[in-house]
Amino acid sequence: MEKGRIIFLNGVTSAGKTSIVEAIQERDDIFFYVVANDLFQEMVGDKYLRENYWKYLSEVIIMMYHTAKLYSDMGKNVLIDGILVERDEITPHYQQMIEILKNNPLDLVEVYCPLDICRKRNIIRGDRYESQSDEQNELMAKNIEYRLKVDTSLCSAAECADIIIKECELGNQRS
Numbered sequence: 001m002e003k004g005r006i007i008f009l010n011g012v013t014s015a016g017k018t019s020i021v022e023a024i025q026e027r028d029d030i031f032f033y034v035v036a037n038d039l040f041q042e043m044v045g046d047k048y049l050r051e052n053y054w055k056y057l058s059e060v061i062i063m064m065y066h067t068a069k070l071y072s073d074m075g076k077n078v079l080i081d082g083i084l085v086e087r088d089e090i091t092p093h094y095q096q097m098i099e100i101l102k103n104n105p106l107d108l109v110e111v112y113c114p115l116d117i118c119r120k121r122n123i124i125r126g127d128r129y130e131s132q133s134d135e136q137n138e139l140m141a142k143n144i145e146y147r148l149k150v151d152t153s154l155c156s157a158a159e160c161a162d163i164i165i166k167e168c169e170l171g172n173q174r175s
Contacts, residue, residue, distance in 0.1 A: 003104050004076040006068050007032070007168055008097075010084050010144065011111035012133040014121035016152030016160065017081045020111060023161035024079060030165060033071050036081035040064045058090035065100040072104040084141040094141040107168045110149040111160070117153050 009017040021034055040060040048056045061082070068078045084094050118133035148167045150160040
């Protein structure tokens, strides 16, 4: 069985990852299952997240990569909506993710947006605090080897989705 492609959309909150995921999901030519940091974080009770946020978040992030691998191994395409951060609890995060997914077709995509625009988006969203993107940017893993970069301040989510699908050679595939 051919493994499904994994596309990891990496970027800070409000950079536009989820909007791109939604634009890709709207397409008729390809289908992806979605795994996301936010969805996996919800699997941990608030009590535990308040007790030791990074410990429990780190655990479910690793489980998220194993879930993406499982879908891929079963021939399903997967979108990961996340952020590769480096904290003591998960370091080396980027290398762990690469190790887990090393035998699967993986494309890392940087979803970028200038931080001043992310701050404005955070305020508009109302479920993030203004400086959250700045804080995540400081924690983001360095030296990531990206397949490509999309800038959501220059392109719409649908345009970014088109670029990603074209660059990752995924047109006219369904899993």
